[in-house]
Amino acid sequence: xxxxxxxxxxxxxxxxxxxxxxxxxxxxxxxxxxxxxxxxxxxxxxxxxxxxxxxxxxxxxxxxxxxxxxxxxxxxxxxxx
Amino acid sequence: xxxxxxxxxxxxxxxxxxxxxxxxxxxxxxxxxxxxxxxxxxxxxxxxxxxxxxxxxxxxxxxxxxxxxxxxxxxxxxxxxxxxxxxxxxxxxxxxxxxxxxxxxxxxxxxxxxxxxxxxxxxxxxxxxxxxxxxxxxxxxxxxxxxxxxxxxxxxxxxxxxxxxxxxxxxxxxxxxxxxxxxxxxxxxxxxxxxxxxxxxxxxxxxxxxxxxxxxxxxxxxxxxxxxxxxxxxxxxxxxxxxxxxxxxxxxxxxxxxxxxxxxxxxxxxxxxxxxxxxxxxxxxxxxxxxxxxxxxxxxxxxxxxxxxxxxxxxxxxxxxxxxxxxxxxxxxxxxxxxxxxxxxxxxxxxxxxxxxxxxxxxxxxxxxxxxxxxxxxxxxxxxxxxxxxxxxxxxxxxxxxxxxxxxxxxxxx
Numbered sequence: 221x222x223x224x225x226x227x228x229x230x231x232x233x234x235x236x237x238x239x240x241x242x243x244x245x246x247x248x249x250x251x252x253x254x255x256x257x258x259x260x261x262x263x264x265x266x267x268x269x270x271x272x273x274x275x276x277x278x279x280x281x282x283x284x285x286x287x288x289x290x291x292x293x294x295x296x297x298x299x300x301x
Numbered sequence: 302x303x304x305x306x307x308x309x310x311x312x313x314x315x316x317x318x319x320x321x322x323x324x325x326x327x328x329x330x331x332x333x334x335x336x337x338x339x340x341x342x343x344x345x346x347x348x349x350x351x352x353x354x355x356x357x358x359x360x361x362x363x364x365x366x367x368x369x370x371x372x373x374x375x376x377x378x379x380x381x382x383x384x385x386x387x388x389x390x391x392x393x394x395x396x397x398x399x400x401x402x403x404x405x406x407x408x409x410x411x412x413x414x415x416x417x418x419x420x421x422x423x424x425x426x427x428x429x430x431x432x433x434x435x436x437x438x439x440x441x442x443x444x445x446x447x448x449x450x451x452x453x454x455x456x457x458x459x460x461x462x463x464x465x466x467x468x469x470x471x472x473x474x475x476x477x478x479x480x481x482x483x484x485x486x487x488x489x490x491x492x493x494x495x496x497x498x499x500x501x502x503x504x505x506x507x508x509x510x511x512x513x514x515x516x517x518x519x520x521x522x523x524x525x526x527x528x529x530x531x532x533x534x535x536x537x538x539x540x541x542x543x544x545x546x547x548x549x550x551x552x553x554x555x556x557x558x559x560x561x562x563x564x565x566x567x568x569x570x571x572x573x574x575x576x577x578x579x580x581x582x583x584x585x586x587x588x589x590x591x592x593x594x595x596x597x598x599x600x601x602x603x604x605x606x607x608x609x610x611x612x613x614x615x616x617x618x619x620x621x622x623x624x625x626x627x628x629x630x631x632x633x634x635x636x637x638x639x640x641x642x643x644x645x646x647x648x649x650x651x652x653x654x655x656x657x658x659x660x661x662x663x664x665x666x667x668x669x670x671x672x673x674x675x676x677x678x679x680x681x682x683x684x685x686x687x688x689x690x691x692x693x694x695x696x697x698x699x700x701x702x703x704x705x706x707x708x709x710x711x712x713x714x715x
């Protein structure tokens with residue numbers, strides 16, 4: 221899966237699983253400020269990433285994710301492992 | 302000076318309609334809201350039917366992002382409350398000092414049962430790490446009250462009642478008392494239930510409370526009829542806006558009626574069965590009359606609990622006779638559960654709304670499916686046809702598993 225594919229799939233997940241507005245989703249958008257994803261939403265997102273990309277993201281790495289692009293980075297890294 | 306409590310807004314989403322007026326038309330027309338269960342494949346269940354809310358789109362009321370995080374019971378209550386606040390002409394900005402004097406009491410028997418079932422399924426099938434972080438907030442029975450407080454800036458007293466099928470009658474009574482004691486001027490009071498899932502249908506049918514009339518779902522809820530065999534599970538929500546009378550008059554609000562009586566008792570007898578003879582129910586009715594300061598002869602209409610179980614309907618009839626004496630034969634009594642099914646914790650609020658509309662329009666809805674009289678149920682149940690009758694004062698009864706008995710009395714506003 222290349223980066224463009226991961227980005228597209230990430231966007232779909234955020235729309236489908238978290239109910240976010242597609243127009244607001246940009247790679248530099250922050251979850252907390254720009255997308256208003258709260259602590260419960262972050263857990264939902266991690267579960268969705270694990271389900272849809274087949275990657276496991278430990279809590280300490282999850283805490284470092286602040287933007288959509290950051291989530292893509294982590295998924296890319298895990299897929300590459 | 303005594304603070305009085307009036308009703309200034311109504312909202313409902315239930316199996317007969319997704320707003321107050323369409324519900325009321327269907328109820329007066331004697332329509333059944335019961336059908337084969339569509340929420341899941343019920344073909345293997347002992348009971349295949351229920352009274353479901355049709356075509357409810359939560360996104361008519363709630364942003365998609367928020368709606369998907371809520372259990373159906375919360376969505377239904379949110380929607381009914383949105384209607385009721387709009388009807389009352391009430392909305393608060395976050396910094397409005399009036400919002401500090403506006404609160405919520407919600408009744409629900411079992412809260413987010415569908416989410417509960419889904420969460421257990423997920424845990425068993427996929428492990429504890431896959432349980433949604435939203436599960437708990439979806440399940441808990443107080444969350445409906447929390448949700449509407451968050452959405453509509455209601456910062457006063459905020460609580461819930463969980464007294465099974467009496468829950469939202471308690472919610473209305475408790476909310477009225479909160480206003481009377483001066484702790485709030487406006488209260489959102491109501492109830493919601495969304496129990497149509499495998500687990501709840503199985504559990505209620507095993508408790509021998511549900512009708513097994515799979516051959517005739519629309520005829521299954523037949524309160525007071527000799528052939529009744531149990532209640533029909535229903536889902537939905539109803540909200541009443543209660544308001545201190547002076548507060549409502551000052552803002553020239555439309556006033557539907559007044560809450561004047563609230564009585565409670567406990568059977569102290571059995572977890573599901575009513576105490577034989579109906580002594581507990583009778584005491585709740587008498588307390589409500591005493592609280593209202595009216596004689597039983599003042600009651601022009603009773604919206605019965607009338608579940609269509611063998612035990613409830615004969616016991617409630619006995620209780621009405623013991624309170625009303627010979628007058629019991631003169632008062633029109635109907636069970637709208639014959640049409641709506643039994644909304645469990647949502648029933649008391651919906652049936653309070655029925656009383657208010659009966660007072661408004663001078664017409665009482667029927668008990669449908671009434672064909673064969675039962676010698677133990679020999680009162681006037683307004684069989685099958687709505688009846689135009691002046692209603693100045695009305696009573697509604699709600700009784701819950703556990704032996705909770707609640708009666709409320711409403712009257713026209715003078």
